[in-house]
Amino acid sequence: MANTEKYVEEIIDQEDNFSKWYNQVILKAELADHAPVRGCMIIRPYGYAIWENIQQHLDQRFKETDVVNAYFPLLIPRSFLEREAEHIEGFAPEVAWVTRGGGEELEEPLAIRPTSETIVGHSYARWIQSYRDLPLLINQWNNVMRWEKRTALFLRTSEFLWQEGHTAHRTLDDAEERTRLMLEVYRAFAEEDAAIPVLAGRKSENEKFAGALRTYSIEALMGDGKALQAVTSHNLGNNFAKSFEIQYLDSDGQRKYCATTSWGMSTRMIGGLIMVHGDKAGLIMPPRLAPHQVVIVPIWRNDADKSKVSGLLERVEKMLKRKVRVKVDVSENTPGWKFNEWEMRGVPVRMEIGPRDVQNNSVVLVRRDTRAKEVVSVDALETRLPALLEEVQSALFQRALAFREQNMHSAETYAEFKEIIAEKRGFVRVKWAEDSAAELAIKEETKATLRVIPFDQPEGGVQGNCFYTGKPATCEAIFARSY
Amino acid sequence: MANTEKYVEEIIDQEDNFSKWYNQVILKAELADHAPVRGCMIIRPYGYAIWENIQQHLDQRFKETDVVNAYFPLLIPRSFLEREAEHIEGFAPEVAWVTRGGGEELEEPLAIRPTSETIVGHSYARWIQSYRDLPLLINQWNNVMRWEKRTALFLRTSEFLWQEGHTAHRTLDDAEERTRLMLEVYRAFAEEDAAIPVLAGRKSENEKFAGALRTYSIEALMGDGKALQAVTSHNLGNNFAKSFEIQYLDSDGQRKYCATTSWGMSTRMIGGLIMVHGDKAGLIMPPRLAPHQVVIVPIWRNDADKSKVSGLLERVEKMLKRKVRVKVDVSENTPGWKFNEWEMRGVPVRMEIGPRDVQNNSVVLVRRDTRAKEVVSVDALETRLPALLEEVQSALFQRALAFREQNMHSAETYAEFKEIIAEKRGFVRVKWAEDSAAELAIKEETKATLRVIPFDQPEGGVQGNCFYTGKPATCEAIFARSY
Numbered sequence: 034m035a036n037t038e039k040y041v042e043e044i045i046d047q048e049d050n051f052s053k054w055y056n057q058v059i060l061k062a063e064l065a066d067h068a069p070v071r072g073c074m075i076i077r078p079y080g081y082a083i084w085e086n087i088q089q090h091l092d093q094r095f096k097e098t099d100v101v102n103a104y105f106p107l108l109i110p111r112s113f114l115e116r117e118a119e120h121i122e123g124f125a126p127e128v129a130w131v132t133r134g135g136g137e138e139l140e141e142p143l144a145i146r147p148t149s150e151t152i153v154g155h156s157y158a159r160w161i162q163s164y165r166d167l168p169l170l171i172n173q174w175n176n177v178m179r180w181e182k183r184t185a186l187f188l189r190t191s192e193f194l195w196q197e198g199h200t201a202h203r204t205l206d207d208a209e210e211r212t213r214l215m216l217e218v219y220r221a222f223a224e225e226d227a228a229i230p231v232l233a234g235r236k237s238e239n240e241k242f243a244g245a246l247r248t249y250s251i252e253a254l255m256g257d258g259k260a261l262q263a264v265t266s267h268n269l270g271n272n273f274a275k276s277f278e279i280q281y282l283d284s285d286g287q288r289k290y291c292a293t294t295s296w297g298m299s300t301r302m303i304g305g306l307i308m309v310h311g312d313k314a315g316l317i318m319p320p321r322l323a324p325h326q327v328v329i330v331p332i333w334r335n336d337a338d339k340s341k342v343s344g345l346l347e348r349v350e351k352m353l354k355r356k357v358r359v360k361v362d363v364s365e366n367t368p369g370w371k372f373n374e375w376e377m378r379g380v381p382v383r384m385e386i387g388p389r390d391v392q393n394n395s396v397v398l399v400r401r402d403t404r405a406k407e408v409v410s411v412d413a414l415e416t417r418l419p420a421l422l423e424e425v426q427s428a429l430f431q432r433a434l435a436f437r438e439q440n441m442h443s444a445e446t447y448a449e450f451k452e453i454i455a456e457k458r459g460f461v462r463v464k465w466a467e468d469s470a471a472e473l474a475i476k477e478e479t480k481a482t483l484r485v486i487p488f489d490q491p492e493g494g495v496q497g498n499c500f501y502t503g504k505p506a507t508c509e510a511i512f513a514r515s516y
Numbered sequence: 517m518a519n520t521e522k523y524v525e526e527i528i529d530q531e532d533n534f535s536k537w538y539n540q541v542i543l544k545a546e547l548a549d550h551a552p553v554r555g556c557m558i559i560r561p562y563g564y565a566i567w568e569n570i571q572q573h574l575d576q577r578f579k580e581t582d583v584v585n586a587y588f589p590l591l592i593p594r595s596f597l598e599r600e601a602e603h604i605e606g607f608a609p610e611v612a613w614v615t616r617g618g619g620e621e622l623e624e625p626l627a628i629r630p631t632s633e634t635i636v637g638h639s640y641a642r643w644i645q646s647y648r649d650l651p652l653l654i655n656q657w658n659n660v661m662r663w664e665k666r667t668a669l670f671l672r673t674s675e676f677l678w679q680e681g682h683t684a685h686r687t688l689d690d691a692e693e694r695t696r697l698m699l700e701v702y703r704a705f706a707e708e709d710a711a712i713p714v715l716a717g718r719k720s721e722n723e724k725f726a727g728a729l730r731t732y733s734i735e736a737l738m739g740d741g742k743a744l745q746a747v748t749s750h751n752l753g754n755n756f757a758k759s760f761e762i763q764y765l766d767s768d769g770q771r772k773y774c775a776t777t778s779w780g781m782s783t784r785m786i787g788g789l790i791m792v793h794g795d796k797a798g799l800i801m802p803p804r805l806a807p808h809q810v811v812i813v814p815i816w817r818n819d820a821d822k823s824k825v826s827g828l829l830e831r832v833e834k835m836l837k838r839k840v841r842v843k844v845d846v847s848e849n850t851p852g853w854k855f856n857e858w859e860m861r862g863v864p865v866r867m868e869i870g871p872r873d874v875q876n877n878s879v880v881l882v883r884r885d886t887r888a889k890e891v892v893s894v895d896a897l898e899t900r901l902p903a904l905l906e907e908v909q910s911a912l913f914q915r916a917l918a919f920r921e922q923n924m925h926s927a928e929t930y931a932e933f934k935e936i937i938a939e940k941r942g943f944v945r946v947k948w949a950e951d952s953a954a955e956l957a958i959k960e961e962t963k964a965t966l967r968v969i970p971f972d973q974p975e976g977g978v979q980g981n982c983f984y985t986g987k988p989a990t991c992e993a994i995f996a997r998s999y
Contacts, residue, residue: 078585134663155552
């Protein structure tokens with residue numbers, strides 16, 4: 034699939050134009066392509082392999098908390114969406130409607146799911162009878178559709194892939210506990226598997242999910258100093274239970290409404306990986322999610338070299354096969370071309386094997402993040418390589434954390450706030466008296482939004498006044514410009 | 517989720533009403549439920565766990581043949597579908613159309629993919645430049661939609677889950693080879709993982725895929741003597757390459773059309789599993805695809821028993837955890853109720869642990885298929901249980917094979933053929949002079965269709981005349997009534 038011309042061309046520097054860099058790297062690394070339908074994307078094999086790794090890691094974390102998978106239908110009757118008033122108000126402008134099927138006009142238009150709370154609610158009402166059926170903990174991996182006006186590959190597409198978890202509980206406390214548990218699962222995934230440090234907390238009333246009691250999120254800082262909401266976890270309270278009559282017979286003989294939750298992470302996370310870790314040479318993939326953890330580039334100038342190197346190459350490949358994800362590039366391109374290509378694609382470690390290495394029974398390992406080289410004896414490879422991958426994983430997290438800390442500001446006054454947002458970007462922490470109108474005014478004037486009211490609040494409560502309204506502060510909040 | 521009343525109720529005997537048995541067992545085992553949109557289904561966790569196991573086994577088999585996964589968009593412009601004349605003719609009546617999105621009427625209606633040859637063709641034309649880019653071997657796991665008039669859970673639903681593989685090659689021979697290779701991958705999956713014996717061969721002109729040069733399939737025999745087409749693999753020749761301009765520059769400097777293939781297996785396979793292996797007590801799951809391979813039922817009458825049994829139960833569970841998929845049923849139901857429940861759900865092996873077993877340091881294993889019991893010492897369990905599961909896997913295949921052989925008939929004359937179809941069901945092998953009109957007449961009169969022209973033909977060619985037209989036979993063909 035390689036078109037040499039295209040690759041040799043340099044990609045633009047991140048610092049010159051971050052969003053252009055972002056698009057170039059996605060297209061050149063063959064992560065995704067634009068679809069013929071506006072705002073949709075094709076996820077190409079290299080990009081989809083990242084998604085498969087995300088799925089595998091996250092799915093295992095879900096299952097460790099007793100979540101099981103299922104599949105709910107793509108099409109949802111209009112009347113279902115309308116049953117929860119805030120929900121339809123939030124989603125109606127973004128819905129794609131099926132109006133014809135099997136050669137006939139449909140009596141009722143069917144929505145392509147923008148999310149599945151309604152159809153899940155309908156099903157849970159049928160399946161749940163008694164408190165013994167609770168909690169019900171179901172997740173689904175699927176595609177959803179939200180007709181977006183402004184789109185960007187991975188970050189905001191009309192169709193995207195995600196998982197949406199839906200749980201039902203006896204009490205509001207149980208639902209709250211699960212909402213927070215799933216946020217913690219996501220935090221652990223983001224920080225440990227994706228090497229992305231995140232801020233966890235509650236969303237403001239303005240920013241919460243349409244129909245939720247409370248929404249929590251984790252927020253990450255991208256390389257250009259803008260924030261990205263990586264996932265959300267919603268405590269839906271009794272709202273959907275009341276709209277869909279999800280009731281259970283409790284042990285005291287009373288019929289009660291369930292409390293429900295929902296939580297999701299999407300292919301947007303791939304956009305986050307690109308923007309947190311990438312550099313001007315292209316992608317840098319955290320080893321746990323990298324499609325190829327190691328690329329082996331054999332170095333030979335003639336057939337004599339080749340026959341020498343091939344033996345060791347095969348031995349090493351076989352040795353590592355079940356331990357790490359190895360790609361061997363034996364294409365006809367030059368070693369230099371291959372180095373550039375796989376750096377751009379973000380493979381965390383490159384292994385070079387040349388005639389001299391054969392003589393020394395060793396190989397050369399080169400880290401993508403620091404470009405540090407080391408010579409490793411073939412006998413030590415099985416232990417050294419996995420350890421090196423963990424070092425890269427950890428270094429990427431530490432680097433991203435340091436960048437976020439450098440870009441974590443605080444502001445006492447609105448003037449100070451505006452200056453930071455305009456000149457420095459990053460997160461700005463402020464004292465805040467929760468106020469939706471003030472929040473909208475700030476957004477209007479600065480394009481910064483309230484990302485999260487973080488869990489870590491000053492001990493003993495906030496002292497002092499809101500940076501914007503001057504009213505007594507109720508919490509500390511974190512603002513940023515965001516994707 | 518258990519509603520005791522419902523389960524104690526017996527399910528109908530297969531022999532009395534096979535299709536009613538089929539529906540009852542799906543609903544009672546909680547494999548699936550009807551969706552509010554006509555013809556769609558909800559796949560419940562127990563059913564979806566089967567699909568996850570199918571995906572895992574099949575995906576690994578694909579990857580061993582160098583196939584990679586990707587994701588193509590759900591929505592396809594109408595003009596794309598129209599570009600391949602036979603293709604649109606075949607699919608137009610079944611398409612669901614999106615005509616509104618984001619609050620506006622769309623300029624061009626968008627089809628929810630009934631299959632993805634067109635959008636894949638459009639992409640391959642962009643991605644393939646040179647012979648070095650070939651073969652291109654991509655699969656996707658997704659949902660598709662075909663507006664069906666008559667539907668049945670798993671077997672024929674308007675939306676279903678499947679995988680669709682799409683490959684592009686330099687030559688027609690390469691495409692033919694891949695088409696046949698994938699059929700062989702499916703055959704191995706069906707026989708080795710699903711324990712379903714299949715007949716492999718070519719479809720007639722009438723039954724081939726809309727737009728294909730040739731379609732191959734594997735056909736299985738259900739418990740009621742009707743056939744089920746389990747998968748298809750299509751050699752598309754240059755048809756889609758010409759419609760979508762999928763060309764490559766060959767090593768001789770000429771621009772040439774690619775040859776392409778496509779191949780798919782769907783959630784219909786779950787229907788096949790149910791109908792091949794089930795018996796009047798309910799499902800029987802082949803161990804390799806079973807959500808739970810073993811269910812442990814502790815047997816205790818009082819707290820003293822319970823404390824004795826619990827220790828062994830935990831030890832056994834821990835011992836087996838990473839080796840087999842274990843479900844432990846510690847619900848408040850009686851052991852007898854649990855036996856029935858898990859038999860109905862088709863768990864291949866039941867393990868009973870009671871106070872006497874604790875004394876003897878042993879457990880009781882009961883096979884679902886034969887109900888044979890054996891006492892196994894706890895120390896031997898780690899080796900005995902996996903071996904027993906393989907025995908069950910193999911026995912299920914052998915039993916299904918014997919059933920198919922009993923129901924494999926041959927007919928010399930049309931009168932004989934009609935009698936067999938009407939009275940015995942099963943497959944009927946005949947001498948055949950390929951003739952589409954004759955095939956349609958036979959279908960009209962007997963409801964039997966040409967399932968497959970099997971690969972195993974008489975050595976040296978067919979002697980004699982067609983059972984229906986009397987013309988010199990060109991092959992042997994296999995007919996059956998089918999789903």
